[in-house]
Amino acid sequence: MRPWHIPVFLHVIYVIITSNLVSTKFVMFLFGVYLNTTCMKIAVVGIGVAGAYLMNRLSNVSGNYVVGFERMPESKHDAVCAWATCQTVMSNMTKKCGLNFETYVMHEGKHMHVDFDKERDYGNDKSIDIRLKGMVIYDKLKLIQDMIRGTRIEFGKVPKKENLESDFDLIIDATGFHRNYLPKLKGEMWIPCIQYKVKYESGKIPYDDFYLKAFPSMNGYFWFFPLGNGYAHIGAGDFERRQSNMFVEFFLNKYKCEVLKKVGRPVRISPPAYCEPFTDGKKSIGVGESIGTVYALLGEGIIPATWCAELLVRHINDLQGYRNAVMKKFRIYTSVYRFIQLKILGKFSILKHWPELIKIYKHMKDEEDRYGMEIKLMNMFKVAKT
Ligand SMILES: Cc1cc2nc3c(=O)[nH]c(=O)nc-3n(C[C@H](O)[C@H](O)[C@H](O)COP(=O)(O)OP(=O)(O)OC[C@H]3O[C@@H](n4cnc5c(N)ncnc54)[C@H](O)[C@@H]3O)c2cc1C
Numbered sequence: 001m002r003p004w005h006i007p008v009f010l011h012v013i014y015v016i017i018t019s020n021l022v023s024t025k026f027v028m029f030l031f032g033v034y035l036n037t038t039c040m041k042i043a044v045v046g047i048g049v050a051g052a053y054l055m056n057r058l059s060n061v062s063g064n065y066v067v068g069f070e071r072m073p074e075s076k077h078d079a080v081c082a083w084a085t086c087q088t089v090m091s092n093m094t095k096k097c098g099l100n101f102e103t104y105v106m107h108e109g110k111h112m113h114v115d116f117d118k119e120r121d122y123g124n125d126k127s128i129d130i131r132l133k134g135m136v137i138y139d140k141l142k143l144i145q146d147m148i149r150g151t152r153i154e155f156g157k158v159p160k161k162e163n164l165e166s167d168f169d170l171i172i173d174a175t176g177f178h179r180n181y182l183p184k185l186k187g188e189m190w191i192p193c194i195q196y197k198v199k200y201e202s203g204k205i206p207y208d209d210f211y212l213k214a215f216p217s218m219n220g221y222f223w224f225f226p227l228g229n230g231y232a233h234i235g236a237g238d239f240e241r242r243q244s245n246m247f248v249e250f251f252l253n254k255y256k257c258e259v260l261k262k263v264g265r266p267v268r269i270s271p272p273a274y275c276e277p278f279t280d281g282k283k284s285i286g287v288g289e290s291i292g293t294v295y296a297l298l299g300e301g302i303i304p305a306t307w308c309a310e311l312l313v314r315h316i317n318d319l320q321g322y323r324n325a326v327m328k329k330f331r332i333y334t335s336v337y338r339f340i341q342l343k344i345l346g347k348f349s350i351l352k353h354w355p356e357l358i359k360i361y362k363h364m365k366d367e368e369d370r371y372g373m374e375i376k377l378m379n380m381f382k383v384a385k386t
Contacts (some may be wrong), residue, residue, distance in 0.1 A: 040316070044068045045181060048079065049140070049302050050146040050288030050369075051174035053309040058099040058316070059151045068166075069154035074366060077155065079140040080275070082225045082233045083196065084210070085136045085302045094148045097147050105281060106228045107137040112210035112373065116386050128379050132210065135372035137225050137233075140302070153303045165283050168272060172312070174287040176305075177268050183282055188270040188292075189341065191220055191299065195235030195264075197227075198257040205230055206255040210377055214386045215243040216341040221299075222247045227330035233255075239344050268294040269340065271333035272326050278319075287321055288313050293330060296340045297360070303370075304330065327359040331361050350384060358385055 015156040019246035042058060045072035061065045061187060069078060086107075087101065116126050161181055164171045173181040177190065200206070211224040217341075220238035227233060234251060236244035252259070268289050275292035279285045281350050288305035295304060308326060315322035339356050342348035350357070364375045 022272075036145065037178045038345060040064045041168045041169060041172045042066045042172065042316075043159070043164045044172045044174055044337060045164070046070065046097065046173070046175035046178070046290075047077070047144065047148060047153060048176050048288065048305070050176075050305040050309040051172070052144040053093070053097065053306050054149040054172060054174065054287065055153065056147040057309070057313045060098075063120070068148065068151060069157045069159045070153060071158045072158035073167055073349065077141070077145075078263070079144055080195070080265045081140055081302070082223055082235060083137050083140045083227070084223075084225055084300075085138060086136060086370060087136045087138075088369055088372070089303050090306070091139070091312065093303075096310070099146055101143070103138045104138040104140075104143045104222070106139055107226050108266045109135040109137070109210045111371070112212060113207070113286060115211075115213040116381075124240065128382055131374040133368060133372055133374060135210065137227055143201070161284070162347065167284065170316075171284040173284050173286045173290045174288055174309075177266055179286065179290040181284040182286045182290060183277055185270065187273060188268060188274065189239075189344075190266040190268045190270070191237040191239050192241055192244070192266045193220075193235060193264065193299075193373065194239035194262070195233055196252070196259050196342075197246070197261040198232055198252075198259055199378070200226075200230045200232065200255070200257045202230060202255070208250075214383070216248075216386060217346060218340060218383070218386055223249065224251070227278050231260075267294055267299055267301065268292055269294055269299070269337060271296070271332045271337045274321075274337070278305065278323055278326065285312070285322070291326065293335060298371075303335075332360070336360055339384075348384070350381070357381070 014306060021157060035201050042064055044066060046052050047055065052230070055066060055068045058064055087105065111134055112130040112135070116131065156231070171181055173179060184231065191331050205226065207224050208226060215221055215238055219240050220243065222236040222244065223234065225233045234248065236248050238244035240347040270292045272292045278291045288308050289301050289307070293304035293308045295303040305330060306352040311325045311329065312322055315325060337357055339360060342353060361375065361377055361380045364371055368375050
């Protein structure tokens with residue numbers, strides 16, 4: 001209910017009652033029906049990318065009663081992630097929240113250098129250079145903080161499901177990997193990751209742009225993403241946990257820096273089609289990484305989680321419609337996931353699976369601006385051969 005509805009309603013009720021046209025009881029019944037259909041009490045649990053977006057959009061637009069819950073205390077609220085995304089897409093999404101994405105950009109990428117396994121030889125070409133078209137590093141935490149400004153959030157709280165069920169009409173599970181309020185998934189796939197925030201002395205930064213090193217069989221990769229002013233995120237994800245720690249240690253030893261922070265968190269790569277149910281059949285509904293919106297080839301979850309949150313805003317009164325919209329929007333994620341799964345399990349064969357590879361190539365080529373990088377077929381084949 002919008003604030004201006006209240007005096008208008010009270011006035012209408014007063015006129016109807018004093019005119020004796022209908023009974024007071026009947027008017028109060030109609031008023032109750034109106035309140036039930038327009039006011040929804042919504043709990044948003046988890047204030048990451050999706051949760052912050054929903055807090056902003058649902059609090060500002062619908063006029064519902066919305067409360068957010070975040071397990072971390074406000075002073076320790078963090079956005080564990082390498083903070084890379086595509087500027088064009090995020091500019092549009094951020095505009096819907098009344099914010100200007102450009103002001104959060106910390107580094108504008110020009111090239112991404114990707115090294116492959118040194119023991120393998122692709123005609124002496126052991127690396128590729130990808131031209132970037134809008135890929136940036138942005139201050140993810142600051143954007144989250146600005147999105148939730150003025151909304152009601154209880155920090156340092158992991159609310160019990162039964163309490164939420166008695167107090168709210170809808171419980172949005174935006175807890176990312178944790179998926180605390182939804183049924184457990186069977187046979188899902190996730191990649192354990194570690195990440196350091198580091199600072200290099202002036203002139204000692206090893207790379208001035210995006211750098212990746214792919215691990216064998218596409219089990220994961222190491223990343224170096226510059227944050228500007230000598231700061232960087234370096235980290236790695238590796239399905240088998242063998243390469244990541246070793247390579248990060250090697251890199252930290254080779255290029256001396258000050259370690260400011262170390263974090264660890266898995267990233268879910270099972271796509272939405274493998275993360276059903278999105279709901280517990282009662283009041284809880286999932287959004288973002290809790291229902292698998294991560295593009296498995298890149299480990300990219302910021303844009304997909306934001307898109308997913310927007311789909312929920314649009315279908316807040318039609319959860320079946322939301323489920324269908326998510327399935328449609330993220331259909332290609334299933335093909336990408338199957339490709340990664342085949343690679344990790346050592347079952348991928350270019351001869352047999354080239355149609356799947358071409359399908360992914362075509363999708364990304366058509367949407368270069370969305371992925372923020374130039375897509376070449378030859379590079380795709382090189383990636384598939386790792
Ligand atoms: C190391 C790492 C690096 C990454 N780098 C990138 C990148 O560069 N670019 C990119 O696009 N994607 C990246 N991703 C993926 C991306 O970060 C996630 O997919 C995306 O943030 C998911 O958004 P979300 O809102 O669904 O969940 P999250 O952003 O994970 O937010 C979940 C929130 O819920 C809170 N929470 C959890 N459980 C509870 C609970 N029970 N009660 C209350 N609060 C709870 C958490 O504290 C957190 O704040 C990376 C992931 C990892 C692990």
